[in-house]
Amino acid sequence: xxxxxxxxxxxxxxxxxxxxxxxxxxxxxxxxxxxxxxxxxxxxxxxxxxxxxxxxxxxxxxxxxxxxxxxxxxxxxxxxxxxxxxxxxxxxxxxxxxxxxxxxxxxxxxxxxxxxxxxxxxxxxxxxxxxxxxxxxxxxxxxxxxxxxxxxxxxxxxxxxx
Amino acid sequence: xxxxxxxxxxxxxxxxxxxxxxxxxxxxxxxxxxxxxxxxxxxxxxxxxxxxxxxxxxxxxxxxxxxxxxxxxxxxxxxxxxxxxxxxxxxxxxxxxxxxxxxxxxxxxxxxxxxxxxxxxxxxxxxxxxxxxxxxxxxxxxxxxxxxxxxxxxxxxxxxxxxxxxxxxxxxxxxxxxxxxxxxxxxxxxxxxxxxxxxxxxxxxxxxxxxxxxxxxxxxxxxxxxxxxxxxxxxxxxxxxxxxxxxxxxxxxxxxxxxxxxxxxxxxxxxxxxxxxxxxxxxx
Numbered sequence: 115x116x117x118x119x120x121x122x123x124x125x126x127x128x129x130x131x132x133x134x135x136x137x138x139x140x141x142x143x144x145x146x147x148x149x150x151x152x153x154x155x156x157x158x159x160x161x162x163x164x165x166x167x168x169x170x171x172x173x174x175x176x177x178x179x180x181x182x183x184x185x186x187x188x189x190x191x192x193x194x195x196x197x198x199x200x201x202x203x204x205x206x207x208x209x210x211x212x213x214x215x216x217x218x219x220x221x222x223x224x225x226x227x228x229x230x231x232x233x234x235x236x237x238x239x240x241x242x243x244x245x246x247x248x249x250x251x252x253x254x255x256x257x258x259x260x261x262x263x264x265x266x267x268x269x270x271x272x273x274x275x276x
Numbered sequence: 277x278x279x280x281x282x283x284x285x286x287x288x289x290x291x292x293x294x295x296x297x298x299x300x301x302x303x304x305x306x307x308x309x310x311x312x313x314x315x316x317x318x319x320x321x322x323x324x325x326x327x328x329x330x331x332x333x334x335x336x337x338x339x340x341x342x343x344x345x346x347x348x349x350x351x352x353x354x355x356x357x358x359x360x361x362x363x364x365x366x367x368x369x370x371x372x373x374x375x376x377x378x379x380x381x382x383x384x385x386x387x388x389x390x391x392x393x394x395x396x397x398x399x400x401x402x403x404x405x406x407x408x409x410x411x412x413x414x415x416x417x418x419x420x421x422x423x424x425x426x427x428x429x430x431x432x433x434x435x436x437x438x439x440x441x442x443x444x445x446x447x448x449x450x451x452x453x454x455x456x457x458x459x460x461x462x463x464x465x466x467x468x469x470x471x472x473x474x475x476x477x478x479x480x481x482x483x484x485x486x487x488x489x490x491x492x493x494x495x496x497x498x499x500x501x502x503x504x505x506x507x508x509x510x511x512x513x514x515x516x517x518x519x520x521x522x523x524x525x526x527x528x529x530x531x532x533x534x535x536x537x538x539x540x541x542x543x544x545x546x547x548x549x550x551x552x553x554x555x556x557x558x559x560x
Contacts, residue, residue, distance in 0.1 A: 175463060183463035187470050190478070213466060253499075254471035258459045262493040263402030263432040 118143045121219050125166045126192045127243055135236050142225035148212040154195060155210040161198035162223045167191050170216030175209040183209065186258075187251075197248065199223035288526050291332045291377025292318040294353070296370045302438050305359040306403065307368045308344060313351035314375065320351045325410035326385030326517060326545045329353060330525045332377030333366035340522040340540070341367075342407035343381065346414075353378070356406040356438070382525045383544050386411045386489055387515060395481035396422045399500045401430045401472055401492025405438045407517050407544075408491050412442075416450035426453040426479040430472030430496070433458050434465050453479055472496065473503040483508025491517040498555055501548045511549035518544045518551065534560055 119140040122128050128136065146165070148154055154165060154172055172195055174187040189195045189210070195218070198206050204223065230237030298310035313320050323329070328342040339361075345354030359368045370376060388411070396415060400408050415425050427446060431437045437456060447454035455475045457468035468475070472492075488504040490497050497516050504514050520532040520539045527541030535554035537543060554560060 171468075173463065173469065181462070185461045185463055185465060185469045186459075188457075188468045190468075211463070250474075254474060257471055257495065257499060260495065261432065261459070262495050263430065263436065263459065 118145065118219065121145070121168065122166060125168065125219065127166055127194050127247075131239050135233075135239055138229050138233065138236060139221070139226065142222045142229060143219050144222075146218045146220040148216040148218070150212055150214050153209055153211050154216070154218070155206045155208070157206055157209050159206050161196065161204045161206045164196040164199045164221045164223055164226065165194065165218040166221075167193050167195055168217040168219065170218075171213045172210045172216060173213050175211055177209070183211075187255075188213070194244075194247065196223075197244070199227075200244070288379060288382075289524065291330070291338075291379050292320075294376055294378045296372055296374045296376070297352075299370065299372055302356065303435055305368065306356065306438070308354060308356045309367070309370060310345075310347070311353045311355065311376070311378065316351070321381055322346070322350075323353065323381035323410075324385035325388070325414055326407060327381040327383045328407075328522075328525075328544060329355065329378050329380030329382065330522070331355065331357075331363075331367055332379070333363050333370075334376060336366040337363045338377075338379075338523070339363040339367070340382075340519075340525065342517070342544070344406035344409045346410045353381075356403065356409075358403050379525060382540055384542065386517075386545050387487070387547075388414070390513070390515075391415065391422050391487050391489075393421075393423055393485075395424045395486040396426070397476070397479065397481055397486055397488045397504065398425065398427045399472060399476075399488060399490045399492070399504070400428070401496040401500075402432065402436070403438060404490075404492030404496075404517070405429055408489060409439060409442065411489065412446060412452075416446055416452065419451060423485070424453070424481065425450075426481065427455070428472055428475040428479070429454070429456045430475075430492070431456070431458050432460075434461050434467070455479070471499075473500055476500075476503050476507055481507075484510075486513060488514045490515065494519070494555070501552070505548070511552060512547045514548035515545055516548060516551065518546055 123136050169191045172189045173185045175183040175185050177183050195210055293314035294311040295314050296309050297312045300308045323343045328340050330338045331341050332338045341355045344356035357364050357367045359365045398408055415422050443454050446452040457470050461469050490500045501514050518539050522540045523529045523531040525540045527538040532539040
């Protein structure tokens with residue numbers, strides 16, 4: 115069985131982080147597993163963790179009255195879940211639901227923020243990984259907002275299927 | 277609609293008479309039409325994957341529509357049309373037995389020679405899967421042509437997924453790596469949610485020995501082509517199906533001029549290296 119330090123060292127998100135920093139970060143980490151349809155994060159609750167997804171996938175959702183939970187993204191293995199732990203008020207903005215069995219490394223956010231405050235070089239290493247990932251997600255979200263595909267016509271004359 | 281249109285003597289500029297022999301609604305507003313030549317004496321040419329036809333909705337007008345299937349029976353074509361304006365609305369309203377005019381096939385198709393022994397990455401968005409379907413079928417029919425085939429498909433929502441049965445068949449029977457993602461979904465959707473380009477890092481291909489075939493809204497194609505280039509494919513191995521307002525379809529009228537190209541005649545399929553800079557020119 116791999117140690118937490120090995121698990122985070124092998125995760126693509128932390129590729130290239132030096133051993134000393136990984137050891138520091140491992141002090142804030144634990145193994146975590148989630149069954150299908152259980153929640154890793156819940157909207158409005160304290161963003162007190164950050165996850166590296168090892169396998170499985172997580173649906174990012176928000177609840178709309180009358181429409182139920184709307185899924186707007188999927189976080190999959192080798193990616194990370196959780197940004198709200200980085201900035202005050204440290205509160206989750208959306209739900210994260212395991213679409214299947216999920217194995218992850220969970221970091222205690224307060225502990226990790228403390229390590230970054232004590233050693234800003236660790237924080238800088240993390241920012242070098244978070245910022246490009248957030249740029250990718252922002253770009254994807256912006257394209258999704260444009261609704262470029264079109265789809266079934268909304269309203270108008272409905273024709274019965276033959 | 278009149279079932280017996282008075283259209284004879286088809287040429288590149290004169291429509292031939294065709295009849296709808298089968299129709300299937302893919303989802304609301306989008307239908308696949310199976311067309312058969314009405315007059316045996318009219319010429320008919322087999323279409324190549326990626327080519328298009330000018331479909332004439334009688335009394336309404338003509339629209340360029342890519343072939344979405346290539347039946348082996350002479351005199352037959354398959355097209356998929358989404359209701360987006362007066363002409364496509366009239367086309368989607370056609371019923372079995374109704375008549376229409378057809379000119380074509382026109383244009384340069386997908387590069388069949390370039391996919392041989394390659395890792396083929398098909399990236400489709402929305403209705404863009406329709407012009408890709410013939411080449412995917414070609415690759416599915418003879419799995420020895422390409423080294424591997426991945427089909428990445430993005431749709432607006434689960435109920436706007438085109439050719440669902442084909443996607444399953446390509447995955448389960450043809451051994452293709454088929455991945456589908458949607459922009460948004462209800463929680464019951466078990467598949468991926470996100471932009472189609474997010475699927476690219478999840479598939480295996482040899483960048484220097486791969487070909488990408490991309491079709492969808494132009495903005496999606498720009499980002500997909502960029503993502504494939506970032507993944508290591510040379511620009512000349514990335515192919516896009518372009519769309520503009522085509523009228524004559526034979527390079528005379530200039531309506532579809534795109535830089536130094538006429539999309540109807542030089543395209544609609546282009547390699548990325550030929551059109552990359554032009555794609556960034558606005559108002560073209």
